[in-house]
Amino acid sequence: MSWSTSPACTELETHVLDWLVEMLGLPARFLSAGAGGGVIQDTASSAALCALLAARERATGGAATRRGNDPRLTAYASEHAHSSVEKAVRIAGLGSDRLRLVPAGAGHALDAARLGALMAADRQAGLVPFLVVATVGTTASLAVDPVPDIADACAEHGAWLHVDAAMAGTATLCPEHRGLHAGIERADSWCFNPHKWMFTNFDCDCFWVADRAALVRALSILPEYLRNAATESGKVIDYRDWQVPLGRRFRALKLWLVIRRFGVEGLRSRVRRHVQVAAALEGWIAEDPRFEIAAPRRLNLACFRLREGGDPANQALIDAVNATGRAFLTHCRLDGRLTVRLCVGQTRTEERHVREAWELLQREASRLAEKG
C-alpha cells in the first residue's frame, strides 16, 4: 500500500500517531516531524517483530537484509516478557536459542544487573547483543521492567531497546501514571495497544520508532508496479515499508473516532475509573481471609488466589466461575503458583460489574469448600 493508494489513510494515521505522542507524554523523538514516527500494527506481536527487524538492520549495517542473519545476533527479554518476543526471534530465523530470557527480580520485573552481566558475558564470548525487549506491564501481573537501567545496558552494548507497553501504555494518558515512561526517552521503539484498554476495536497496536530509516531499510522493496511520483519525491510515508504485509486497513479512522468521541479527558476519566475499581477489588480480596493477593495490584489488574488447596483448588475455582457463563477468568503463574487474574478494562465496565464477579468468586469458593 503506497501513499498514493489512499493519501487520507496515511495522512490521518501519521496525524493521529503524532497526537498520541502528545496525549501520552511520549518523547518528541517519536514525532514524524523528526527522524522518527508512528505506525499502526495489528498487534504488539507484529510490533515486536518489526522492532527486531529494524534492530537487525541497524546491527548488521544492512548486511542481514541481503545476506541473511549473522548467527551471533542475540536478543534479551524478561522471563515474564510476552511469548511474541520468542515468536519474533523464531520467525526472523535467529532460532529460540538466540533469545535469553533473563530471570525476574523483585516484583516479577526484569533484573537489570543480571541482564547487564549476561550481555557482557555474551559479548566476551563473541556474540552480538542487538535487541532488548523491556516490558512495561507484563501479561501475568503488569510488572514494570526497570527501563532506565535496561537503557544503560543497551547503550553500553549497542543494542536496540524496544519497550512493549501493550496494556499499561494507555494509563499514561493520565499525568499521574507517567512514571511508566521512566527511561523511554532512550528507547528506540515503543508500543501500546489501544485495542486493549483504550476502547478501540481490535486490531490496533500503535508502534513508534525513533529512527524510521532502519525500519524502512529492513522492509522496503520497490517493484515496478509500486513505483509512483509521490514515493519517488521522498516526501510521503509509504506505510507498507513499516510492516510485514503490503496491504493495510484504514485503522486510524477508528482510533480518531474514539479520541474524538471521548476526548482526552473522557479517556482519562475512564482509565481512572478502571484503576479505582481494581483498587476496590483489591480491598474486597484483602477482607476475605480465604484469599491472598499474589502480586501488588498495579493499575487495573488484580492477581490473587485461594490460600488453601494449592493449584487444584484455584483451578477448580476458575473452572466453576467460568462454567456459570457470568464471568470468564484467566490465570497466570506467579512464583510457580497458579494465580487468578482479573483485569478491568472494557469501555462500559463499572464497579457493580466487578462487584458481581467478586461475589460470584466468593460464592463458588464457598460451594467448592462445602463439597470438600
Next chain:
Amino acid sequence: MSWSTSPACTELETHVLDWLVEMLGLPARFLSAGAGGGVIQDTASSAALCALLAARERATGGAATRRGNDPRLTAYASEHAHSSVEKAVRIAGLGSDRLRLVPAGAGHALDAARLGALMAADRQAGLVPFLVVATVGTTASLAVDPVPDIADACAEHGAWLHVDAAMAGTATLCPEHRGLHAGIERADSWCFNPHKWMFTNFDCDCFWVADRAALVRALSILPEYLRNAATESGKVIDYRDWQVPLGRRFRALKLWLVIRRFGVEGLRSRVRRHVQVAAALEGWIAEDPRFEIAAPRRLNLACFRLREGGDPANQALIDAVNATGRAFLTHCRLDGRLTVRLCVGQTRTEERHVREAWELLQREASRLAEKG
C-alpha cells in the same frame, strides 16, 4: 488467540474455509478433516511468510526453530512473482540473496526448465532448495506459472510448493476456469484473496496447507497464560499458531456473509460478468489503431499501451487520466516497456463503467496527441 477465547470465531473460520475448498474445487488434502486445513491471513504477503516458515521447519526438521537458519536454504520464484516473496525471505533472515528470481519464459510465466536447472545446480553446490513460490496470476499481467512442471522440480529436490493465486484464485469458483488448478493437488500450500475479487472487504486472504503440523510446529509457543483445557485436549484449532500475530479478528464472519448474501451462483455470475467486460475492453482496444495489447487478456485484466511515443507517452496518458479524478490507472512493465493495467473486479462494476474509462483513455490520448 486460543480456541477458548472465542470458539465461534475459530469454528466458523474452519467451516467457511472447508466450504471454499469445495466451492473452488481445491484438492481434498486442504480440508481440515485430514492433515491439512485453512486459515484467514491478512494478506497474501503474510501467507507467503507463513508458507516459508512451514517450509523451513520441514526442511530443517525443526532445527531452524531452535537454532536459527541453515544458511544453505534457498528459495525460488519467478521474476514476476509478487515482491512479498522477497520480503518474506528477508524477514525470515535468509537475506534477499537466498531468493533466486527465475527468468520468465513464454507469456511472462516462470520457465520451469530453468527453475529445474537452477535447483539442480544449487544442490550440486551444496545449497538446500526448500521453497518454490509459483504464481497463478502475476500482478503485472495475470501470467500463470506452469505448476505441474514446478511440482515435478519440487518433488525432485524436496522443496515446499506454495502457490499464490491472490487475485486469479477467485475465478476457480467457475468450473470453466479450473484449469488454473492444474498441478495444485501436489502443492503444499495455496492462497487467494477474497478481498481482491470475491467482493469481501479488506483484509481477507485464505491460506491452505496440506500438512498443518509443519506450520504449527514453526509458530507454536505455549506460555502459562495461554494454557487451557481445550488446547491440551488436542481437539481444537488454535489459529494463533497458524499466523504471525497472537491476536486475531473474526474475519470469517464477513466472508460467510458474502457467501450467504450472493450464493455460489451469485459469485460465479459476477466473476463471469467481469471477465466478459474485460474481454469487451480487449475488443475496443484492438479496434483503436493507436493502441496495442501488451499481453493476451487473461480473466479480468487487460494490459495495453500506446504504440507510439514509448514510455513517456504512456506515462503522460496515465497521468492525464488519473488527473481527471474519473478513473485511476496503474501500470506495470512488460518486456521492459511501460504498460497500462485495467482490471475489472469491484462488486458493482458493469460494462458501462469500463466503457466510460476506455472513452476517457481515448479522449486523453487524442488531447495529448494534439498538444504534440
